[in-house]
Amino acid sequence: MASDNQKQSKVNYQKLDNGITLITVNNPAADIISGGFFFSNCGSLVEPLPKSGISNFVSSVIVKGTKNYSALDIADRVESIGASLGADGGTDYFALSLKTVSIDFAPMLELIGEIIQFPTFPDEEVERERKITLQSIRSQKEQPFNVAFHQLRQNMYGDHPYGQSSLGTQASVTQMSADDLRQYHQQYFRPDNLIVSISGRINDQEAFDLVNKNFGSWRPHPQSASAKAIATPKISTNPSHQVITQDTQQSIVILGYQGVEVADPDYSVLKLLSTYLGNGLSSRLFVELREKRGLAYDVSAFFPTRLEPAPFIVYMGTAPENTEIAIEGLSQEVARLSEIKLSETELQGAKNKFLGQYALGKQTNGAIAQTYGWYESLGLGIDFDLEFPQAVAQVTAEAAQATAQKYLQDPFISIVKPE
Template identity: 55%
Template sequence: MQLSSKSSQTHQFIHRMVLDNGIVLLVAENPTADIIAARIFIRAGSRWDPPEQAGLSHLVSAVLTKGTEKLSSLEIAEQVESLGASLSTDATTDYFLISLKSISADFPEILELAADVLRSPSFPTAELELERRLTLQAIRSQQEQPFTVAFDQLRYMMYGEHPYALSGLGTEKTVAQLSQTDLHNYHRTHFRPDNLVISLSGRIDPGAAIALVNQVLGDWQVPPTPLPTLATLDVQTTPCRQAIAQDTQQSIVMLGYLAPPVRDGASSTVRDYSVLKLLNTYLGNGLSSRLFVELREKRGLAYEVSAFYTTRLDPAQFVAYIGTAPENTAIALEGLQSEIDRLRVTPLTGEELQAAKNKLLGQYALGKQTNAQIAQTFGWYETLGIGIDFDTLFQKQVAETTADAVQDVAQKYLTVPYVSLVGPAGAVDKLANYP
């Protein structure tokens, strides 16, 4: 049994190793509880789906655990339940994920099962058709939700031909056309040892982790074909306003701004990412956030109001949104816009800045409490290509952010927004310009 790795690195309590077949292994030794959590990241996801196959990653994740060359869907479920363990899959925009957790004594067995699912899925036809129907139902259901309709429209406006323009679920047309062969081709292309990051956290030391992963996956050889690469796609669209008329009880107003990806190698862009995360916390995170206090509590305009800034491989979205009564749509749009414009012209006070820092850093720390959260966080950083040291860098940059830096970043990115409107025709149509 091989106990060595090609290279290794230790950061705080995270050990990073590259195994001989290219698997990147991260280990966080945490003996507090008799649990081991693992996240197996595959560098895939809907960003890799061709436009005509939108929804492919999602469908692969839905069917992956429904059968292998050795086991049926029922046998897989029974084995997981007999161990009192968990095994699940997910496909996001920028990665594909297999999650597992068990007590330490049972972890080798659940890892063996996960390896079988990872390497030899059969994608049974009956299971594929069932998951296809469920996906189509989910797509139709989302078309009845004003927030989702507004966000779908915003993505199309901001990303154009880029894969980020499409929902991870795909469209009714593309999902209906996906075949079992498409799923097998996806698996053959992306599921390979040199495209994997395995992140473990729990009662296991690095030496034992290397031995176990080599025992289970060490014979998996790298195929002769090169790894799939992502083409660099520029996002070149023009900010505009668009509306979709729906007979809804409220209007949804969304403002979107193109913002930097986290993986950009420029140090200034990495700093901008951290500052925008801080701005997002100040604007839209919780009942004390600027948007909630000003637009809901003081002005009574919002049923809901918030902001989010996604972490992405490619240019991301900084989004602020409000749900409001249809008759208040125009004033809600003006109010939302003015609160963001304020960031460019009025520096945050020392008290506002420190409160936002405390909230962001506190929530960040709380997001790394459990073994599953630790495995997820560091595996995600490794998969993004920013490395496990980003954990320290991000916290340092947030702590060192000044009011001037906040204003500079706001002036750089939060300028002219894309505006997506959904609501009754009389409330939204007059606010759109459809350029």
């Protein structure tokens, strides 16, 4: 992707007096403004097992009542001006998001200011969302991939928060109280934990004035503590092979390797290897296992960006009689990365694909606001948006092979298949 003629929007970075970080991108292309409101040092990663799912629970109730507005008032305010408002308990952060036609941004920012600073977590809304969350946890089991992935995650991560679904467990969601949610809010929703990331038809000063007006007087709750290191349980290093039998037409085969966290120097190498294996129609797994052998419709790889070591995943869905062939095919393709040095063409092709798609991934104001807010909330800083592609571009064939040898050896294997 040619970045030379891309009209790079300038990214502006400011701090408010109370510690809020404000990132703005003035992008006048469409009559839209998107905002991401990220809280760092929270999300699933800070959830102890008995409170597993609390971030998600907070995200479903936080928009359902504040000091001045009921759930219905909030929904009506958002919808009467045709805006969209979301809340997401992420893996390593908590985020709210907003999208409006430009002129409606100010009133929506006022509303989200109230939601963030003064949510009430009404008992009846907590009960309603609890019931729906418990149903959603059950519904996850309807998709064979979810079942297989859940098994893999538990085997790889054990009691570490990455071992659980972001929804939590039946037990944890049943037990949590409205006070637990309030306490989570008091502890993690602090101005010095908040990153506001805005992209769209708005200039830096307008954005600053609006954010300052709605959040400027916010002070942390006296009982909250500023960011502290998170102690998480140790991650399993004993690969396992587990099978769940279900009445399905396909087998789902997932292989997981213990990867690294985003701050690790090997992160960008594994990201490139994952792209090489699983991203797109020309990816290695697609060509070898689907195009040449017709084994699968869905075959791919992914390696998420995480604060703590992330799993390096390859997977496919295949006919039950091909289950063993699929395990062999996937593990051989991963093993090949340790055995050979990628050719210059292969390596450059994967880089071109990665860099092109990285740029294409930031076409909407929502995606731009999300990218910068997320990187900042992970402590990577907004420059990571430049450093990361540069690091990927510099990966050598030798480094790719050495990194594969270091991490991509003994996979955890998770299968869902019929009897």
